Amino acid sequence: MVHNPTYRVISILQAVSNHQDGFTLSELTKETDIPLGTISPILKTLLDYRFLELDSSTNKYTIGIQSYYIGSSFVSKNSTLDLIRQEMNSLSNDCNETCQLGILKKGQVFYLIKVEGQEPIRIVSEVGKTLPAYTTALGKAILSRYTETELESLYPAGLKALTSNTITDMELLKKQLKDVKATGFAIENGESGEDTSCIAVPICQNHEIVAGLSVVYPSFRETKEKQDFIKTALLKYKSNIEKILVEHNLI
Structure with a gap:
């Protein structure tokens, strides 16, 4: 049996964590289907204990620092993720670039683990942040598991641009995802950040894509030789x- 008060708290945290820009009170009420009179005291408590933050300029609720601490504790202490992080450390060292592992949440890539490269100029990203999956190589690697109908249902409002290079044409995205299925690699060229290049592969469990693994780097360092080396390392x-x-059945 579901304990409704607890479920409401979980629903709020899940909704906010899956939406990078946050929600206003009315938007959050609609998103969670929790009545205004019920949700208001819950939000106040979550704010008081810093599980949520409220931006006074936009009146939007976003995930708070205490939620980050709890998530960080899970990532740092989970032995399976430690093993994955060790592999990513080796990948980062081999390529001398930043690598990331992410999963999909409601059409957004959620970055679960990141290992920084050693180059003095590198791409800045954050664990726990989200980006529209269609703007990133890592996201496209995961999206390649979806049918065209499922893909359209993920983005009913269409594809919004983050940069001048972001794909906003659904048919072009579908074509790219077919290429991902055919080659095993997803590519990003300045789609989430103007000067960002990235190569990613899907991560499978029980023959299903459950995550993505990527190597990301500034576009000015890209060469054909570098691309080939990264692809071999990613595989x-x-x-x-x-x-x-x-072995561990984590994701």
């Missing part, structure tokens, strides 16, 4: 991580 560590998932 190696994809295999290693998938073996970990089979």
Whole structure:
């Protein structure tokens, strides 16, 4: 039996964590289907204990620092994620660039693990943040598992641009995802950030795509030789991580 008061708290935190820009009170009430009179005291308590934050300029609720601490504690202490992080450390060292592991949440990529590269100029990203999946190589690697109908249902309002290079044509996105299925690699060229390049592969568990693994770097460092090297490295560590998932059944 579901305990409704607890379920409401969980619904609020899940909704806010899946939406990078946050929700106003009315939007959050609609999103969670919790009446205004019921949700208001819950939000006040979550604010008081810093599980949520309220932006006074937009009146939008976003995820708070205490939620981040709890999530960070899980990531840092979970032995399976430690094993995956070790593989990602090796991948980052091999490529000398930043690598990331992410999952999909309601059409958004949620970054679960990140290992920084050692180059003095590198792409800045954050664990726990989200981006529209169609704007990132990592996201496109995961989206390749969906049918065209399922893909359209993920983005009923269409594809919004983050940069001048972001794909906003659903048919073009579908074509790119077919290429991902055919080649095993997803590519990003300045779609989530003007000067960002990225290559990603899907991570599978029980023959289903459950996550994505990527190497991201500034576009000015891109060469054909670098792309080929990263692709070879990604395939190696994809295999290693998938073996970990089979043994530990994490994601």
